Amino acid sequence: MRGVNAILKIKDSELDEVADMVVRYSKQIENEVRKLSNQWGIPRDLKEDLIQQGYIGLLEAHKRFDSSKNTHGFWSYACHTVKGRMKDFMIYSISHIRPTRELNSIISKIHKESMMHHSPEYIANYFNCTLEMADLGLEYIRIRNVKSLNQSLSNVDSSEDLELVDLIGAEENRDYLFRVEVVGELSVIEQGVIKMLLDRFSVRDIIRHFKISNHTLNDILKKIANCCGYDCSHILTRNEGWLMNLNHFDLADGEEKERAQLRWVPLEKVLPNPENPRIDAAVKSEHLQDRIESFGWDEPITCYEWGNNFRIISGHRRWHAANELKLEKIPIFLVAAPKSRGEELERISSVQGGQVEWSPFDQIKYTYDRWIASGRNSFESLGSELGISKGLARSRIRVYEYYPPGEIQDKLNNRMYSVRMLEYIYTWIKRLAKYHPNLVEALGGEHYIRRLMLKKYEARCFNSMLVHDTFVTKATVQVIRDFLINTNKKLNDYQVNVTDTFSVEINSAAIVTEIRDIKVKTKSEARKLLGEVDEVLACIERKKAELESLI
């Protein structure tokens, strides 16, 4: 509590009351942490930090709470501050990225084995995961690398049973002390400098990143030193090349290690891989350019030799960023060439982190390419190869085969369409072609109907319940045609519900509503409509006679 007291300036006379409150609401705070933890997949060490933040929020709310104004009790008032504190902390600690289940698993393993300081390649090899997954895990841990005030300092020689909070004001262990929130007195740039120092960036990297002079940086470091009360001159002597992790590759496979080489090669000799399913290498390019400019290359591009050039297996976005920056030379990590197209596709997928950042369309294209490369194997075996269900494998292939890329690519990638919905539409159209081939022909083929259906989906004329639709098999050609060509008409307005084999219900309310809503303005419209009404009446008379004959 000492650190918390210092932050909130709690008077000694209030300590008992505050202690009671902390005990009373500890369960609620733990519940909130549990909820957030389930939602975000927070590692155990960060949960303690969240609980700390909850207590701080509780104390802040306590200071503001006015029982005469708030009749719903203290907790209903305080819970917002508590949750707000926790969420702010999470946003600061883990940014906006929500890790996937697989990534979370890797992060937990890295924590458990204390492998934060190993190279991505070593971790990928150790945990048998992809290189990009290991890299993402490390990145995630780096941005979450905030120490708990109550974190044990057992790894610090002189600190038996001490917690970080106990080191506030102590003389040793400068790096730990920088992390404590005394930085609140510093400017944004000064806090940024501290963060980079703690993350082991070199002085040169800091100067380049903030675009400041050596002299300015020295002034900032002096201010930080004065503020914290420490001499940080030792940091200034850090090895300038520390950030270049290029000598950190620690492959377990001896043979592979011999074959793998690191080289700096002219940019024009590095060629993109046509098998790369990622269509747009410019995704997050500005961020990568900024990172390369600020911090240098923290990971080379993985390539294999291709004649006199090098073909990329992993790193198309970094290659694109290097082109944008007009760099002359870039670092590559040279590996053995794949023996077949199938192996090449598999390796591209493997090193690109299980397609974590692939767009939906990239995933579809990749699944289709793998299927073709495998000689059109069963969806089941393809699914098991890719780690997806056979149903999803089938959906992706079917969608890629059926829809022209131009029709779906953008809208798939911005999540307006889903693979499943596109497959439902495909199935619906195929049913239409089976039960009403003449209508499909009359409308100029499936191509036109497909575009109409996509338009109708965008206009929310139907949803995933399309998969259970019986309208397409039961309705008349005229009604289906009407549904298709009226882009705003909803499927619900037309749907016929077949409740069982022997009973059919007509959505009479919808039909009556639709008829009532019809409005005509001219005589010719009225004449045309009369003709259609006659047709409907004739249809009804026929159906009536048919039903009466059954009674």
Added chain:
DNA sequence: GAGACCGGTTCTTTCAACCC
């Protein structure tokens, strides 16, 4: 009145069992 939060509802996605 604006904004944050909560709980209920609806929609979407995925998976697996079952059927042809």
Added chain:
DNA sequence: GGGTTGAAAGAACCGGTCTC
């Protein structure tokens, strides 16, 4: 092996409530 269907989980949405 491929297609269909239902269950379950997650995401998105919406209206009500509360605080400032």
